[in-house]
Amino acid sequence: MPHTSRRNFLKKTTALAGGLAFSTQLAAKAHSSVDDVIRIGLIGCGGRGTGAATQALSTEQNVRLVAMCDAFRDRLDASHKNIAGQLADNDLDAGRLSVSEDHKFVGFDGYKKVLELCDVVVIATPPGFRPIHFEAAVNAGKHVFMEKPLAVDAPGVRRVLKAAKAAKEKQLNVVVGLQRHYEKLYTDGWVEMMQNGAIGDITTSYVYWNSGGVWVRPREAGQTEMEYQMRNWYYFNWLCGDHINEQHIHNLDVGNWVKQAYPVKAAGFGGRHMRNGKEHGEIFDHHAVEYTYADGSRMISQCKHWKGTSRKVTEIFQGTNGSAPAPGKLMTKSGYALLDHNARKDPNPYQTEHDVLFAAIAKGEYKFADADNGAKSTMTAILGRMATYSGQDVNWDDALASNLDLSPAKYDFKADPKVMPMADGFYPVPVPGETEVW
Known part of the structure; x- marks a missing residue:
């Protein structure tokens, strides 16, 4: 293309x-x-x-x-x-x-x-x-x-x-x-009112997926490397894209939806602090990214998989005339509730x-x-991953034009994926300042 x-x-x-x-x-x-x-x-x-x-x-x-x-x-x-x-x-x-x-x-x-x-x-x-x-x-x-x-x-x-x-x-x-x-908490006025200026211009968005992480599937005797990675797919980028892509995309997507735009650049950091075993493949366990939109506004993004720490999965918006402190809620500067949606009886x-x-x-x-939107919100997550893996500021156009293809040369259980374990059984992990993301 x-x-x-x-x-x-x-x-x-x-x-x-x-x-x-x-x-x-x-x-x-x-x-x-x-x-x-x-x-x-x-x-x-x-x-x-x-x-x-x-x-x-x-x-x-x-x-x-x-x-x-x-x-x-x-x-x-x-x-x-x-x-x-x-x-x-x-x-x-x-x-x-x-x-x-x-x-x-x-x-x-x-x-x-x-x-x-x-x-x-x-x-x-x-x-x-x-x-x-x-x-x-x-x-x-x-x-x-x-x-x-x-x-x-x-x-x-x-x-x-x-x-x-x-x-x-x-x-x-x-x-x-x-x-x-398709969720009334978002579609019953919350997003549309912000798009129509209910709290003024959105200057800062805050999006979070902070949780304890997901399953791990251990290596079994007799598995080829391809089968192991397929079974334990969450921890390999050619299959998952890292958890900023697989889970945090939900919150990033809401940020784009409210802004009716996609970021022009991203900068951030991340790494492996708690989830760093052989079974955890190559992905990070935390990412912190600052996205910038064309109008100069920012989306502050956090996602982590740290057991025993606080959980926060939500979106918050700050406007020039008010705020959205949580999905379904809109407040003026003086504290008047413009919207307070009760989601208890909403359909699934x-x-x-x-x-x-x-x-x-x-x-x-x-x-x-x-x-279209799904692909662009996916690209938003990938843009953030490129920034945290490389440690560089990454522009949208450059990221979208990247020819770095993570897929294996052949889809066969006897073939090797592109990322293989090293002699000690660990997988190579991205190093900011050294890792190429193009």
């Missing part, structure tokens, strides 16, 4: 960032009534894939899960069993799970078979595979629900953006699992994003094109 200027890259697409509501008739296959069966395929059978498939099967439409694939058979079997259990627990028709043995595919190329059998695909593999699977889904003319983030490096982001353009041309609905765009946004997607598909409507 030729070098893309930031001006052409943005092109006012932030208007699409809030769970897009433009309505035209589908050029692709339309399901004109709820009596038509909508066939679902699942690519990636881990915990999030299992949850997303169950939520898709919990919509009001006549839906069937007809095909599944995963790199590992045990993951596929566990997912199938869990989905069946969830349907039973929620008194849903067991027939909604209609995956025969010959529609269960294992290995790196199983997604190709799934796409031959479905109308809508749920993509929930580790993020490193997202550009490949999304591109294939769009080429096959499928509607898509895919989890975030959408890539782990700039070449992957560019690939997603190209596929997103094709999805629009084909009028394929695409929903991305940045579920805050993880379910809502599937409800609206499948409702649109059943009606033959084109309403959702989330991939």
Whole structure:
């Protein structure tokens, strides 16, 4: 892809960032009534894939899960069993799970078979595979629900953006699992009022994902290096992109959404303080980044995985005429509450994003094109990682133009990933001031 200027890259697409509501008739296959069966395929059978498939099967439409694939058979079997259990627990028709043995595919190329059998695909593999699977889904003319983030490096982001353009041309609905765009706490006035100036110009944004971290999967006897890294995928950048990308993207995305813009540069620092074993691969356990927007405003970003420390996962905004101290709350300078949303009875946004997607598909409507914003918020996270890994100030245009491709030369369990353990069993870790991020 030729070098893309930031001006052409943005092109006012932030208007699409809030769970897009433009309505035209589908050029692709339309399901004109709820009596038509909508066939679902699942690519990636881990915990999030299992949850997303169950939520898709919990919509009001006549839906069937007809095909599944995963790199590992045990993951596929566990997912199938869990989905069946969830349907039973929620008194849903067991027939909604209609995956025969010959529609269960294992290995790196199983997604190709799934796409031959479905109308809508749920993509929930580790993020490193997202550009490949999304591109294939769009080429096959499928509607898509895919989890975030959408890539782990700039070449992957560019690939997603190209596929997103094709999805629009084909009028394929695409929903991305940045579920805050479907959560009433955010959509019931909070973001829109700030965009319309309720607290003045946003001068500083504060976004956080500070928590204790996630699972670790230990190395097992007989595993190849490729299988080990695939099983323990969170700790390798070609699969995950670091936790600033895999988790903190949610908060960074909200910052961009409120500003209706994407940063022009980033500077920051990070490292490994508590999570620094062999099993923790190459990623950092903390990042602190200062992003700058074109209007000079700043987004202050923190994310960490430190056990036993305070947890903070939220977004806060400071405006010239007031503040947003938490999602759903807006205050004037004098302390008057402009908005105080009570979210206790709000619907589950993880379910809502599937409800609206499948409702649109059943009606033959084109309403959702989330991939552009998903790719750019992914790029925001990658921009921050590039800054913390290198210790340098990094511009958006330079970062997006990077040709550093993290993917392995070959997708095969006998092939080696690009990052391999050293003689002592530890993996090389980025060193600010030395690590090249281009």
